[in-house]
Amino acid sequence: MGMITVWVYILLATVLEVIVSYVLPNSWALRDTVIGVIAITVAAAVVMFYMELKYQPRWESLFLLTTLFFVCDLIFIWTASLVH
Amino acid sequence: MSVEDRLDAIEKRLGKIEKAVGVRRKTGASWLKSWLLTTDHKQVGILYFVTAFYFLFLGGILALLMRTQLASPQNTLLTSAAYNQAVSMHGLIMVLWFLSPLGAAFANYFVPLQIGAKDVAFPRFNAFSYWMYVFGGIVALTGFFVPGGAASAGWTNYAPLSSKIFLPGGGETLIALGLLMLWGSLTMGSVNLIATILSMRAPGMTWIKVPTFTWFTLVTQLMLLWAVPSIFSGTLALIVDRSLGSLFFVSSGGSSVLWDNMWWFFGHPEVYVVILPGLGAAAEIISVFSGRPLYAKKAIILSLVFGMLPFSFAIYGHHMFLTGINALEREIFTMNTEINTIPSGMIVICFAATMIGGAVKFKTPMLMALGSIATFVIGGVTGVFDSSLFLDVQLRGTYQVVSHFHYIMVGTAEFALFGAIYYWMPRWTGRMYNEAIGKLHFILSFIFFNIIFFPMTFLLDMPRRIYTYAPATGWGTLNYIETIGAWGFGLAQILLLYLMIEMATFGKPAGKNPWGVSSPEWTGDVESYVKNYPAVYSTESHALDGGASAHAATPLNSSPIIISAGLAMAFIGLVTSLPLLLVGIVVGVWGVAAWFKDDLYGLFKVPDEPPGEKWPFNHLSHVKVGVWLALAGEMILFTAIIGSYLFIRENVPIWPPPVAIHNIRLATFNTLLLFSSGMTAFLALYSIRNGNRNGFLGWIGATFALAASFLSIKIIEWFQLLTSNPPFTIASGLPGSTYYFMTGIHAVHIIVGLAFMGFLITKGLKGGFSKTNYDAVTYFALYWAFVDIVWVFLFPLLYLM
Numbered sequence: 013m014g015m016i017t018v019w020v021y022i023l024l025a026t027v028l029e030v031i032v033s034y035v036l037p038n039s040w041a042l043r044d045t046v047i048g049v050i051a052i053t054v055a056a057a058v059v060m061f062y063m064e065l066k067y068q069p070r071w072e073s074l075f076l077l078t079t080l081f082f083v084c085d086l087i088f089i090w091t092a093s094l095v096h
Numbered sequence: 097m098s099v100e101d102r103l104d105a106i107e108k109r110l111g112k113i114e115k116a117v118g119v120r121r122k123t124g125a126s127w128l129k130s131w132l133l134t135t136d137h138k139q140v141g142i143l144y145f146v147t148a149f150y151f152l153f154l155g156g157i158l159a160l161l162m163r164t165q166l167a168s169p170q171n172t173l174l175t176s177a178a179y180n181q182a183v184s185m186h187g188l189i190m191v192l193w194f195l196s197p198l199g200a201a202f203a204n205y206f207v208p209l210q211i212g213a214k215d216v217a218f219p220r221f222n223a224f225s226y227w228m229y230v231f232g233g234i235v236a237l238t239g240f241f242v243p244g245g246a247a248s249a250g251w252t253n254y255a256p257l258s259s260k261i262f263l264p265g266g267g268e269t270l271i272a273l274g275l276l277m278l279w280g281s282l283t284m285g286s287v288n289l290i291a292t293i294l295s296m297r298a299p300g301m302t303w304i305k306v307p308t309f310t311w312f313t314l315v316t317q318l319m320l321l322w323a324v325p326s327i328f329s330g331t332l333a334l335i336v337d338r339s340l341g342s343l344f345f346v347s348s349g350g351s352s353v354l355w356d357n358m359w360w361f362f363g364h365p366e367v368y369v370v371i372l373p374g375l376g377a378a379a380e381i382i383s384v385f386s387g388r389p390l391y392a393k394k395a396i397i398l399s400l401v402f403g404m405l406p407f408s409f410a411i412y413g414h415h416m417f418l419t420g421i422n423a424l425e426r427e428i429f430t431m432n433t434e435i436n437t438i439p440s441g442m443i444v445i446c447f448a449a450t451m452i453g454g455a456v457k458f459k460t461p462m463l464m465a466l467g468s469i470a471t472f473v474i475g476g477v478t479g480v481f482d483s484s485l486f487l488d489v490q491l492r493g494t495y496q497v498v499s500h501f502h503y504i505m506v507g508t509a510e511f512a513l514f515g516a517i518y519y520w521m522p523r524w525t526g527r528m529y530n531e532a533i534g535k536l537h538f539i540l541s542f543i544f545f546n547i548i549f550f551p552m553t554f555l556l557d558m559p560r561r562i563y564t565y566a567p568a569t570g571w572g573t574l575n576y577i578e579t580i581g582a583w584g585f586g587l588a589q590i591l592l593l594y595l596m597i598e599m600a601t602f603g604k605p606a607g608k609n610p611w612g613v614s615s616p617e618w619t620g621d622v623e624s625y626v627k628n629y630p631a632v633y634s635t636e637s638h639a640l641d642g643g644a645s646a647h648a649a650t651p652l653n654s655s656p657i658i659i660s661a662g663l664a665m666a667f668i669g670l671v672t673s674l675p676l677l678l679v680g681i682v683v684g685v686w687g688v689a690a691w692f693k694d695d696l697y698g699l700f701k702v703p704d705e706p707p708g709e710k711w712p713f714n715h716l717s718h719v720k721v722g723v724w725l726a727l728a729g730e731m732i733l734f735t736a737i738i739g740s741y742l743f744i745r746e747n748v749p750i751w752p753p754p755v756a757i758h759n760i761r762l763a764t765f766n767t768l769l770l771f772s773s774g775m776t777a778f779l780a781l782y783s784i785r786n787g788n789r790n791g792f793l794g795w796i797g798a799t800f801a802l803a804a805s806f807l808s809i810k811i812i813e814w815f816q817l818l819t820s821n822p823p824f825t826i827a828s829g830l831p832g833s834t835y836y837f838m839t840g841i842h843a844v845h846i847i848v849g850l851a852f853m854g855f856l857i858t859k860g861l862k863g864g865f866s867k868t869n870y871d872a873v874t875y876f877a878l879y880w881a882f883v884d885i886v887w888v889f890l891f892p893l894l895y896l897m
Contacts, residue, residue: 015778015779018775019772019775023771023772026767026768026771026891027768029891029896030760030764033896033897044897047892051891054888055888055889058774058885058888062775062778062877062881062884081731
């Protein structure tokens with residue numbers, strides 16, 4: 013995928029997030045979830061292409077490992093927020 | 097005798113000691129310069145060692161004051177305020193400024209030798225870690241001299257007690273600032289040691305052959321890398337609360353539970369960080385003095401990596417059972433804590449199994465190691481009681497807990513590290529200690545240690561952190577006995593001091609390898625070690641006379657000490673004196689500029705590493721591994737910050753819609769600028785990789801312009817918010833606190849990036865980059881992409897949700 017395409021995707025995704033924040037209701041956390049998913053795809057694009065993870069040997073393992081750490085951290089944060 | 101003659105005589109004497117501890121002074125450098133400006137891992141290790149003992153002395157004095165105060169009911173040696181300072185500073189100094197750095201001392205000196213590396217991966221950062229540790233301690237101790245005294249919110253600095261509402265004096269701010277420097281030191285140190293162990297092993301030094309002490313060090317440093325960023329962000333938030341009026345720890349949305357989470361996510365792994373280096377040394381000692389290879393080394397490694405390392409983070413909530421967290425969470429933490437006894441138990445069993453059938457020699461290092469394991473078992477058992485969410489209701493905040501953690505911190509960690517001193521100091525100095533006195537030191541220390549802390553297990557109803565008690569409580573007798581134990585333990589350490597002086601100066605020559613060990617730090621011969629692995633003993637020894645190293649010393653550099661000193665002056669000035677703050681800033685910036693200048697002109701050269709074992713990062717240089725590790729630390733920092741934000745949002749039901757406060761269009765435009773700068777940074781890398789110097793300069797210039805624009809617009813945004821009606825400031829509730837804190841930290845990263853770009857542009861204009869030489873550009877591109885990723889999450893969180 014050309015780097016220009018990646019860049020355009022990142023910019024358009026950001027604008028889409030803003031549009032979603034105005035347009036979608038937040039019942040069942042729909043709006044926040046959609047924005048969150050878009051943000052994660054942008055982050056993934058930056059990691060894979062700007063940081064060139066896609067071109068590292070065994071990039072799939074590195075990507076999975078990083079995602080695993082991230083998910084574990086989120087689980088800790090979620091359990092920490094369970095107050096009362 | 098003239099002054100010059102006296103100085104010459106002192107220099108000669110110091111030179112003999114230097115030779116004894118195995119360092120070669122850089123040609124032409126004076127003694128003082130060689131130690132203050134060193135980047136050599138052996139000298140840095142010795143500096144950590146000596147400095148840690150100064151802190152032990154200070155922490156020990158505080159302990160004796162506390163114990164003497166508690167020796168009898170209603171004693172008046174210390175007031176309540178003084179006692180609170182003593183108990184808080186004792187805990188902080190002992191855990192963070194004595195035990196951890198003592199482990200780091202051995203790690204710095206021996207890990208490169210054990211794996212066959214010439215030095216650590218980043219020698220200047222190594223020195224920087226040390227000086228940040230020292231000056232951080234000085235900043236923290238300055239609290240004793242300001243109105244209100246030193247920090248007195250306990251070693252845990254629990255909120256909101258640590259806030260300005262309850263502790264308005266400067267001492268609490270100074271401890272937070274000192275801790276900030278220490279966290280920086282620990283992070284740099286962990287990146288350094290992990291990169292060294294991953295990427296700088298000698299040929300043949302595969303993972304299973306890596307000596308056990310290095311394995312324990314690796315796990316310790318991985319824990320630090322993951323744990324410290326959490327408390328770094330918490331400490332920064334505390335400083336901002338105290339200095340700028342934010343509300344993280346003084347409002348119901350954040351407050352004490354938020355601090356508890358941030359502190360203990362670090363604090364529990366920290367206790368493993370404290371014991372693991374000592375246990376690693378104990379593993380080596382038990383193997384050597386049993387004459388057998390370590391039993392089930394693979395099982396020990398697996399226990400560490402897949403047991404202790406992840407679980408140390410999954411059990412921190414057992415410090416929070418009474419904070420109101422819900423029942424499910426408490427059950428999970430109880431369960432995880434009890435599961436974590438399995439890897440600990442596995443390690444103890446393997447140590448014991450190593451001794452079975454071996455020709456065990458009960459020399460002082462072995463006695464210390466065994467004493468450490470015995471107290472580890474006792475401390476662990478008492479910990480099992482504390483881990484129960486039911487029993488903890490009764491036990492939490494009592495002296496039973498004090499007994500438990502001292503059995504671990506003093507019993508396990510300190511005894512094991514004393515063992516390491518007896519085992520390894522002859523390697524440094526080439527001189528032996530007196531075995532009879534060493535054994536006496538062990539016996540007295542062990543007996544008096546148990547006199548202090550065993551009775552505490554029976555003080556189930558005596559609360560912690562009280563400065564006195566009534567006679568009717570009946571606690572007087574046990575406290576009196578414990579105080580006798582404390583004085584006995586303290587005085588017994590004079591024997592250790594004597595023996596260390598003996599080993600440094602007048603002791604009998606130890607020979608090249610007094611224990612006859614095959615490990616590379618003794619023999620200097622990695623090839624034989626790898627070939628004959630897992631042999632314990634070696635009759636061959638190419639060891640190093642008097643401990644002097646065959647490795648080339650890395651160059652001297654002044655930036656680490658200058659930057660650290662500047663930062664310390666600025667931090668102390670922040671609390672006490674504006675002129676000192678300004679001087680500190682100037683000194684710090686001067687140090688940073690000197691560092692950049694060295695890199696610009698290639699003035700700091702370290703010997704290249706020969707190819708060796710690097711799996712699983714075979715294709716990466718040690719520098720790139722270090723950069724990725726640093727970014728991993730940064731990722732954890734921002735996860736902690738974002739996690740805290742989510743925690744606060746979860747607990748604050750009413751949150752103003754962002755559109756009511758912020759200029760969303762301006763923020764969106766600004767975001768597009770930043771993400772475009774990520775693209776131009778990549779294009780700059782792409783250009784120089786293809787040898788296009790002008791393209792590189794053009795794109796890096798564009799990145800600089802876009803980043804500077806982002807920062808400028810950010811400042812305009814803040815100005816608009818601060819001057820709006822009503823003003824939206826950092827004290828405007830938690831929405832204001834979180835917004836300015838998060839965007840502020842991100843802005844600091846932008847500024848660092850701009851400085852980095854300034855360096856790259858300057859070096860690029862001087863023709864410093866080419867098709868075959870562009871590593872710094874690669875590292876910048878990685879850093880800048882990371883800064884983008886952080887904003888990918890901050891933008892929607894702060895402006896859209």
